[in-house]
Amino acid sequence: MVPAHDVARSRDFYAGLLGLRVVFDSGWYVQLQAATDETVQLGLVAHGHETIPRPHRSTPAGVLISVEVDDVDAVYARAGDLALPIASELRDEDFGQRHFMTVDPDGLLVDVITVIPYAPEVAGSGAVVTG
Numbered sequence: 193m194v195p196a197h198d199v200a201r202s203r204d205f206y207a208g209l210l211g212l213r214v215v216f217d218s219g220w221y222v223q224l225q226a227a228t229d230e231t232v233q234l235g236l237v238a239h240g241h242e243t244i245p246r247p248h249r250s251t252p253a254g255v256l257i258s259v260e261v262d263d264v265d266a267v268y269a270r271a272g273d274l275a276l277p278i279a280s281e282l283r284d285e286d287f288g289q290r291h292f293m294t295v296d297p298d299g300l301l302v303d304v305i306t307v308i309p310y311a312p313e314v315a316g317s318g319a320v321v322t323g
Contacts, residue, residue: 193234193235193236193237194206194234194235194236194237194257194296194298194300195236195237195238195239195240195241195244195251195252195298196236196237196238196239196296196297196298197238197239197251197297197298198297199219199220199221199222199236199237199238200222201297202222202236202296202297202298203217203222203224203236205276205296205297206224206234206236206296207224208270208274209267209270209271209274209276209294209302209304210224210226210234210259210261210267210304211226211227211270212224212225212226212227212234213225213226213227215233219238220237220238220241221235221236221237221238221241221243222235222236223235223236224236239251239298251298252298252300253299255300255301256293256300256301256302256303257296257300257301257302257303258303258305259302259303259304259305260305260306260307261304261305261306262306263306264282264290264291264292264304264305264306265282265290265306267304268282268292268304271292271294271304276294276295277294277295278292278293278294279293279294279295279301280292280293280303284308286310286311286313286314287310287311287314287319288307288308288309288310288311288314289305289306289307289308290305290306290307290308291303291304291305291306292304
């Protein structure tokens with residue numbers, strides 16, 4: 193669940209970027225769901241809402257939300273079409289990710305990832321754990 197100062201604005205951001213659909217919207221809480229897999233969901237709650245324990249109602253900082261998608265290039269293009277801020281340009285990483293980062297309306301980093309093969313030096317390094 194992601195706290196949001198403006199739930200409707202965050203709903204539109206995540207739905208637009210990731211192609212999620214709204215399955216519940218009470219104004220202070222929104223549940224988004226992937227169109228192709230109902231087990232993939234994201235909840236948004238109004239920042240400071242009474243359902244959040246009082247000691248945990250502060251604005252989150254240093255949060256990085258990672259989202260794995262089938263086609264990061266398509267999502268990157270959509271981010272451009274939506275004129276979203278790009279914090280980190282689309283690139284391939286040796287550790288098996290093609291990704292970019294954007295920033296949600298509350299300043300949280302959103303890392304959009306597609307898994308790619310590890311670089312040979314990483315694949316053979318013992319860093320990759322299998323089984």
